[in-house]
Amino acid sequence: VKREKQVFVLRLSHRPFRDKRVTSHVGLVARAFGADGLVISVEDAAVSRSIGDVVERWGGDFSVSVERDWRGYLKRWKGLVVHLTMYGLPLDEVISDVQSVTGDVLVVVGAEKVPPEVYKRADFNIAVGSQPHSEIAALALFLDRLFKGGGLRKDFEGKTRIIPSANGKFALSD
Numbered sequence: 001v002k003r004e005k006q007v008f009v010l011r012l013s014h015r016p017f018r019d020k021r022v023t024s025h026v027g028l029v030a031r032a033f034g035a036d037g038l039v040i041s042v043e044d045a046a047v048s049r050s051i052g053d054v055v056e057r058w059g060g061d062f063s064v065s066v067e068r069d070w071r072g073y074l075k076r077w078k079g080l081v082v083h084l085t086m087y088g089l090p091l092d093e094v095i096s097d098v099q100s101v102t103g104d105v106l107v108v109v110g111a112e113k114v115p116p117e118v119y120k121r122a123d124f125n126i127a128v129g130s131q132p133h134s135e136i137a138a139l140a141l142f143l144d145r146l147f148k149g150g151g152l153r154k155d156f157e158g159k160t161r162i163i164p165s166a167n168g169k170f171a172l173s174d
């Protein structure tokens, strides 16, 4: 059953040598906070493998795909495009407008300087505070607001599941 809103994250300008860890974390946060997939514009087996390993063990339907022609991908994208940038409009001011649009959402985050065409293509340029910080933090907050906290309550039905505990580490494995 297709959920009402599918959310994908497009990570631009991934530099395999420098950005491996941050891009992996963008993917892990996307998954853990309720998104459906990560799109990277540069093939990086280490990123695909690390996220794939987590999905295999911890569950959920989460894809990692490579779109070398990210400009074409952005052009073809039929849903909403949200670009997270400190230069955008404040998250609190626009999140209800984003929520009210039906259809899929592509969330774009950068690494180095994001080309001006992305700002133009985006339906919403959104700032998570107007200070420079991190694509990982910006994504986490945006998804949490978008899903009104529901992303964190998602049941991943994984082979391994944590039993929340106040004072220990407990998990079940199939």
Ligand SMILES: C[S@@+](CC[C@H](N)C(=O)[O-])C[C@H]1O[C@@H](n2cnc3c(N)ncnc32)[C@H](O)[C@@H]1O
Pocket (backbone or CB within 6 Å): 083, 084, 085, 086, 087, 108, 109, 110, 111, 112, 113, 114, 126, 127, 128, 129, 130, 131, 132, 133, 134, 135, 136, 138
């Ligand atoms: C480390 S920043 C570098 C941005 C780059 N210097 C530029 O001018 O585009 C990498 C990414 O983090 C995200 N980011 C950083 N601060 C943000 C903020 N305050 N609000 C929203 N996104 C932010 C953006 O997606 C940005 O492309």
